[in-house]
Amino acid sequence: MHRPPVTELPHLFGMRPQDLVAHATAHGVTLRDDESRRYLAQHLSYLPGTRPPTRRPIARATVSALEATLSFARLTLVERVTDDADGFVKYLFRSPDGALTEAVRIPLLAPGRFTVCLSSQVGCAMGCVFCATGRLGLTRNLEAWEMVDALLQVRDEAPGRVGGVVFQGQGEPFHNYDAVIRAAQVLSDPCGGRISADAITISTVGLVPQIRRFAREGHRFRLIVSLTSALAEKRRSLLPVAGNFALEDLASALREYAAVAKGRVTVAWVVMAGVNTGVDEVEALGALLGDLRLRVNLIDVNDPREGGFRRADPLELKAFLDRLGALQVPLVRRYSGGSARHAACGMLAAIHCNDAAAVDVVEPSSGAR
Numbered sequence: 001m002h003r004p005p006v007t008e009l010p011h012l013f014g015m016r017p018q019d020l021v022a023h024a025t026a027h028g029v030t031l032r033d034d035e036s037r038r039y040l041a042q043h044l045s046y047l048p049g050t051r052p053p054t055r056r057p058i059a060r061a062t063v064s065a066l067e068a069t070l071s072f073a074r075l076t077l078v079e080r081v082t083d084d085a086d087g088f089v090k091y092l093f094r095s096p097d098g099a100l101t102e103a104v105r106i107p108l109l110a111p112g113r114f115t116v117c118l119s120s121q122v123g124c125a126m127g128c129v130f131c132a133t134g135r136l137g138l139t140r141n142l143e144a145w146e147m148v149d150a151l152l153q154v155r156d157e158a159p160g161r162v163g164g165v166v167f168q169g170q171g172e173p174f175h176n177y178d179a180v181i182r183a184a185q186v187l188s189d190p191c192g193g194r195i196s197a198d199a200i201t202i203s204t205v206g207l208v209p210q211i212r213r214f215a216r217e218g219h220r221f222r223l224i225v226s227l228t229s230a231l232a233e234k235r236r237s238l239l240p241v242a243g244n245f246a247l248e249d250l251a252s253a254l255r256e257y258a259a260v261a262k263g264r265v266t267v268a269w270v271v272m273a274g275v276n277t278g279v280d281e282v283e284a285l286g287a288l289l290g291d292l293r294l295r296v297n298l299i300d301v302n303d304p305r306e307g308g309f310r311r312a313d314p315l316e317l318k319a320f321l322d323r324l325g326a327l328q329v330p331l332v333r334r335y336s337g338g339s340a341r342h343a344a345c346g347m348l349a350a351i352h353c354n355d356a357a358a359v360d361v362v363e364p365s366s367g368a369r
């Protein structure tokens with residue numbers, strides 16, 4: 001689907017140093033590599049008003065030429081709401097074309113440390129049945145600069161250090177592969193967001209060709225693949241688009257990724273009472289991926305709809321954990337916070353949380369890869 005870019009000019013926030021040099025060259029501007037790095041660092045790496053003085057300023061004419069050929073548009077912050085119960089903060093931004101996008105600042109256990117959950121698309125085309133974003137459908141892909149700017153704005157007002165990013169907000173990151181990888185590259189560049197590549201996680205529902213491409217390209221970013229069911233029919237009913245890939249193909253793509261990844265392969269499992277906690281699921285998971293060094297992240301479903309998917313009660317959850325224990329893989333229960341403010345996994349639906357009527361109307365939630 002061809003769509004004109006959100007900004008007329010290429011955006012600075014979507015560029016790495018080598019991209020900026022190439023851009024300058026294409027416009028007849030001479031820009032050295034070190035100048036490109038300094039220019040980007042001045043705009044992306046430092047909080048407003050805290051740029052260190054440089055003894056080697058870039059020539060005014062060069063700066064003017066760059067300014068005439070680049071976009072510096074910013075997202076507009078529409079709303080910021082805090083879930084007082086757990087400190088999760090949800091941000092709602094508006095792009096220059098009016099599209100709304102969300103990000104969530106997540107406090108870590110270490111005081112003053114945060115990670116930020118970023119969206120990759122406006123809405124989502126994957127249609128996962130337990131997810132509010134899935135019910136929105138897809139409006140458009142986000143551009144790399146929009147993801148980068150969301151991170152910069154959240155980072156710049158965080159009361160501490162933002163040291164990680166997870167692409168797990170609205171959208172399927174691998175359905176917008178090029179822009180997400182570019183955003184991750186800019187965010188991990190020493191002259192960009194300065195976030196360690198190891199601390200950037202991309203979460204996918206399991207698009208097989210893109211997992212293979214990701215493995216081939218050898219990125220240092222982490223990958224989480226949402227499995228949620230290891231039974232083909234059930235997975236297709238829960239994740240209708242991703243479920244169209246044969247589980248054997250998904251497993252083989254994960255083996256390709258495992259061959260190049262450091263550490264364990266992480267799969268996520270959205271736990272739904274009475275749906276995907278049975279013996280059959282655990283046996284199928286063992287048969288499918290038992291040969292891999294695996295880690296399983298368990299995420300409680302977030303579905304506020306009347307009659308929607310429910311979280312497993314403690315008894316059911318314990319029985320599930322006991323069964324999974326037989327696989328002898330690390331199990332991590334992921335806390336999905338911010339649910340009171342519709343900031344939790346699978347609840348992002350571009351709603352205004354301060355508008356109680358809107359909250360009631362918006363269909364619901366849950367999900368999360």
Ligand code: SF4
Pocket residue numbers: 124125126127128131132133134135169170171172205346367368369
């Ligand atoms: S869980 Fe993720 S991939 Fe599935 S519909 Fe929601 S946002 Fe899209």
